[in-house]
Amino acid sequence: MTTSPLTIPASRDYALHRARVPAIFLADGAPPDADRDGDGCVLVDMSIADGRVTRIAAADSTPPEGALDLGGRQVWPTLVDMHTHLDKGHTVARTPNPDGSFVSARDATMADRIGFWDEADLRRRMTFGLACAEAHGVGAIRTHLDSNDDGPHRDQAATSWGVFRELRDAWAGRIALQAVGLVPIDVYATDHARRLADIVATSGGLIGGVTRASGGLHGEPMENIDGLLDRLFALAAERDLDIDLHVDETGDPAAAALDAVARATLRHGYEGRVTCGHCCSLAVQPPAQAAATIALVAAAGISIVTLPTVNMYLQDRGAGRTPRWRGVAPVHELIAAGIAVAVAGDNCRDAFYAYGDHDMLDTLRQAIRILHFDHPLDLAPGLAGPVPAAAMRLKDTGTIRVGGPADLIILGCKTLNQMVTRHHADRIVIKRGKPLGATPPSYAQLDASIAS
């Protein structure tokens, strides 16, 4: 794949020669005269000064004075993981999922939350997750935060959001952090909904939820879903909050909350401000029903996040039985309708997903294969860069542009085929022009109760 190890100049000002960049990452378009391969990657020279990209041009036939010759290696921006659960992460050893099912994941998570989630526990595990992500070249994360506040969960929302605000400030300039208040949708019929909305508003977060009842499953009847969504949207509108929901995370075609969310978005004039994650059942509904919902989602300007690694783990699982479907939303059909679709990592080493390392490059490589998002590969990098960056309204992550920060990932490979094929332990993450030099933290850094 590559020929020689790279040494990034210690200087704040340098140039990269023969960088191969997927054109979809270039926010201001590719230089028209740049050499372009069959997967939409262009060969460019890039200048960096004082931590910023100052020039992007078609690769010259000779290297600029003193430039580092990348020999056609892939150069990417730092990536965006717009749907995670940092508060649940790395609990798999102390609270395992006994059978890998969604029901067991829901129940194990509640037990872990009640038993362990104080400030110190959240801070330790969330910091570990952020350190993993940073080392892999993730520059922005949106995390959902379990924000129940009833019975045994008393004060969980205040505790978790307090730790989030502390970590967001501590990690500013390293990973841009957003958070979403996550509660079962029936919580919007309770007094806690207003308290949660106020916590979210004072924390600069998003309001959200999961479109199933407390202790229930996606697909079970919810006659008052429209009224609950109206309450959620009203609380959001009063505080000018964006919305991010977990929707229809099941292979049960009876789960059709996405349609209700799209109608609520239109009813409240909230077009362009709503994200829906999962949407698995859309793939197994009758084609005419799915097409009608997709048209509504497009009209409502809803962004969709697909979580292929976790959906493939949880969906169509049964003891002693081999899964028959991949569990993912109909991504091709959504994109064909003009809907913005991002890929994200979701859970890491918890009851909902036993694996994961906050590595968006790895998530994207798996997603491309799970979703058949290839032949050609030119649009694939967009799912982890410009699409989620736009949905999260980020300017400095997920794209490369003149004037933007030199936050880059230099891969050891030259083509997108090689990117998908091999893992990338040899990647070089550049932050503000300088090599980060970080490696994922050792599991020994976790508390003894959650270390393995």
Ligand SMILES: [Zn+2]
């Ligand atoms: Zn999730």
